[in-house]
Amino acid sequence: MKVTVGIKALNEEKRIADALESAVAAVAPFGGEVVLADSGSTDRTIEIAQRFPVRIVQLANPAERCCGAGAQLAFQSARGEYFYLLDGDMIIDPGFLPAGIAYLEANPDVAAVGGHVRERNTQGHEFQIRANTVANDRNWAPGIVDRLDCGGLYRTSAVREAGWFADRNLHAFEEFELASRLQARGWKLARIDVPAIDHFGHTEDGYHLLLRRIRSGYSGAPGEVLRGAIGRRHLPIVLRRLGHVRNGLAVMFWWLLLIVALATWHPMVLLALLLVPLLFLSWRRGSLRLGLYSLTAWNVSAAGLLAGFFRRRTPPDRPLGAIELKQA
Incomplete structure (x- = not known):
């Protein structure tokens, strides 16, 4: 089979029909397959998916539910030479798979390829910042990149060489972790100048x-990535490129300075320590509102770095238990 599109979902009844329809249309020219990997939805996600010519597999143990487990469940059920992972709130562009497959076949040293990501919801703080990142970060521009956030088309053989698609322990950062393992083995990743997906995301504040x-548990993902890299060849890449680790360590040092200033009661130093990061982030984000949100998010991420690093792990190469609900 040429290509599999896997869709990971949990309570995605609002968008799942659009995601499935786009995926079925995308694989049709290749005689490919669509696999819906459900993590235990309690809404109408499965009922809606039953209407489509797709395979449906469900996580057997809901206690194992997390982003990494959903992604890995989709991959371990896939049969295609190429694999694309789609979230349940994404729509794949009909022109991407032909362009992506052609690129990979012309570039045998590239393990995965992505395209343009169009963020459709930018009302909330997080997605306003992400939209700005998409517009300015080199990893979102065409060319060789060091990660494929929001998905890409992967060579199944390259992923299996790297061990697994997604670490089943991860609550986020699956794409970064996979990219690190692939690059540690000499593979490249690329983004091409072709629309890939529309991402709707969360609309909440x-x-x-x-x-x-x-x-x-999402906030603990940087710590989970770091813990999973200990003793493995991709650890230097994680330390060098995962900004959440560097930022988390910087915030912890900032906490220490605040404690010292408070314990020795230097009010002006304490005030400066509080104001300087806020003003810097406000300047960087373009507004005081987004600066305050970024400062809060950095503190949450730093706390998560500690929590995630010490979280109990299951061997990532252990297969996930699955229940097959429907064959295509």
Whole structure:
């Protein structure tokens, strides 16, 4: 089989029909397949998916639910020579798979290729910042990149050489972690000048999103990535390129300075320590509102770095238990 599009989903009844329809249309020219990997939806996600000519697999143990487990469940059920992972709130562009497959076949040293990501919801703090990042970060521009955030088309053989698609322990950063393992083995990643997906994302306020990330374990993902890299060949890449680790360590040092200033009671130093990061981030983000949100997010991420690093792990190469609900 030429290509598999895997869709990971949890309670995505609002968007899942659009995601499935786009995926089925995308694989049709190749005789490919679509696999819906559900992590235990309690809404109408499965009912809606039953209408489409797709395979449906569900995580057997809901306690294992996380972003990495959903992605890995989709991959371990795939049969295609190439694999694209789609979230349940994404729509794949019909022209991307032909362009992506042609690029990979012409460039045998490239393990994966992505395209342009169009963010459709930019009301919240987080997605305003992400939209600005998409517009300015080199990893979102065409060319050789060091990660494929929001998805890409992967050579199945390269992923298997690297061990697994997504570390089943991760609550986020699956694409970065996979890219690090691939690059540590000499593979390249690229982004081409072709539309790939429309991403709708969350519409909630940024602070509510931060709270959701704390409750779901998402905020601990940088620590999980770092812990998983200990003793492996991709550790130097993680230390060099995962900004959340560097930022988290910087915030911890800032906490230490605040404690010292408070304990020795230097009010002006304490005030400067509070104002300087806020003013810097406000200048960088273009507004005081986004600067304050960034400062809050950095503190949440630093706390998560510690929590995630010490979180209990399951061997990432252990297959996930799955229930097949429907064959295509």
